[in-house]
Amino acid sequence: IMNAFGLIQIGLILSSTTIISSLQCNHLPLQQRKVIENSLRLLDKMGKEFPQQCLREKMPFRFPTQVLQSRQKETVGLAIEEIFQHIFYIFSKNLTLAAWDRTALDQFQNTLYLQIEQLEACVIEMHTQRCWSKEVSRLKLKKYFQKIDCFLKDKQHDLCSWEISRAEMRRCLQLIDKVTRKL
Numbered sequence: 474i475m476n477a478f479g480l481i482q483i484g485l486i487l488s489s490t491t492i493i494s495s496l497q498c499n500h501l502p503l504q505q506r507k508v509i510e511n512s513l514r515l516l517d518k519m520g521k522e523f524p525q526q527c528l529r530e531k532m533p534f535r536f537p538t539q540v541l542q543s544r545q546k547e548t549v550g551l552a553i554e555e556i557f558q559h560i561f562y563i564f565s566k567n568l569t570l571a572a573w574d575r576t577a578l579d580q581f582q583n584t585l586y587l588q589i590e591q592l593e594a595c596v597i598e599m600h601t602q603r604c605w606s607k608e609v610s611r612l613k614l615k616k617y618f619q620k621i622d623c624f625l626k627d628k629q630h631d632l633c634s635w636e637i638s639r640a641e642m643r644r645c646l647q648l649i650d651k652v653t654r655k656l
Contacts, residue, residue: 498594498595504591505553505588505649505650505653506650506653506654508584508587508588509646509647509649509650509653510650511584512581512584512585512646513643513646513647513650515577515578515580515581515584516581516639516642516643516646517643518574518577519573519574519577519578519581519639520571520572520573520574520636520639521572523636523640524632524633524636526633527632527633527636527637530628530633530634530637531637532620532624532637532641534617534620534621534624534641535617536617536641536644536645536648537610537613537614537616537617538648539610539613540552540555540556540610540613540614541553541648541649541652542652549652549653550592550595551610552610552614553592553649553652553653554589554592554593555610555611555614556614556645556649557585557588557589557592558589559614559615559617559618560585560618560642560645560646561582561585561586561589562618563618563621563622563625563638563642564578564581564582564585564642565582567625567630568630568635569630570629570630570631570632570635571630571632571635571636571639572632573635573639621638621641624637624638625638
C-alpha cells in the first residue's frame, strides 16, 4: 500500500510540474517583455553614453529579421532562445577593455542565462515544433553573431568594439521586444 501511495505522490508531483511549466510557457511572451525591458535597462546601466570617437567605426551588422517573422509562438520562441544564447556567449568573454559597470554586466548575464533556461524548458515541451525552418534560421543567426564576434576579435576587444556591440545588442533586444508584443 505504501509503494502505491508513493507512486501516486510522484505522479501528482510530475503532473503538477508539467502543468506549472506549461502555464509558464503560456505566459512566456509577457515574461520575455519584462526580461527584455530589464535587459535593456541593464545594457544602459552597464556603460555611459555612446563614445563619440567610436561613431566612425560603426558596423552594419544587419540582423536577420526574418527569423522572428513566424506567426507561431513556438518558432519565435526557438529563435529567441537561440538569440539569447548568442548574446550570452558574446557578453561572456574578453571583457577586460569594456569600461562597464561590472554589477550591471553580471546582472545582464544572469538575466539572459535564466531566460535561456526558461526558454529551453518550454522548447522541450514543444519539441514537436522543433523542425522550424530551423537550420536556415540558425545559420542566419550564427552568421550574424559571428560577424559581431569577428568584429570584436579584429578590434582586439577594444572599448569602441564593445560599445558598438552593446549598441547592436540593444537593437537586437528591441526587435525581439517588438515581436513579442505582437504575439
